[in-house]
Amino acid sequence: MEFFISLYNFNDIGLLALRLVVGAIFWVHGIKKWSMWKVQPSAEMPAKMVYLMRLLAIVEPLGALAIVFGFFTQLAALGIGIIMLGAIWMKITTWKIHFAEDQKSGWEFDLTNLVICLYLFLVGAGMISLDRYFFGI
Numbered sequence: 001m002e003f004f005i006s007l008y009n010f011n012d013i014g015l016l017a018l019r020l021v022v023g024a025i026f027w028v029h030g031i032k033k034w035s036m037w038k039v040q041p042s043a044e045m046p047a048k049m050v051y052l053m054r055l056l057a058i059v060e061p062l063g064a065l066a067i068v069f070g071f072f073t074q075l076a077a078l079g080i081g082i083i084m085l086g087a088i089w090m091k092i093t094t095w096k097i098h099f100a101e102d103q104k105s106g107w108e109f110d111l112t113n114l115v116i117c118l119y120l121f122l123v124g125a126g127m128i129s130l131d132r133y134f135f136g137i
Helices: 002-037 047-070 073-094 108-123 130-135
Strands: none
Touching: 002 047, 002 073, 002 108, 047 073, 073 108
């Protein structure tokens, strides 16, 4: 049992690993949305959706960088968590996607990211972060 208790000493390394992974996920997904700046509204993609995707093309990479570097981590996690709530809501209500789909992505991945963001919002970035360096949190 002492072994598991001793793992507590590595919390900050675990938080850093978690931040790096979730940051990479949102960086990649945000960068993919950059192509939306060339898209014009259409019947398949109404103007509201195009504008939302363009906003996400800015917000997701910025939030990803904030989380990776541990700078305003809790605020970034809150923002990305809200984005994940919106993604889950859209998949359930508009696209009628179930939790886990066979042929396409369900919303289980979005829920995982939401819970990670909730955790980072509640706990913060840890010792290995700019938040610790600048703000002492």
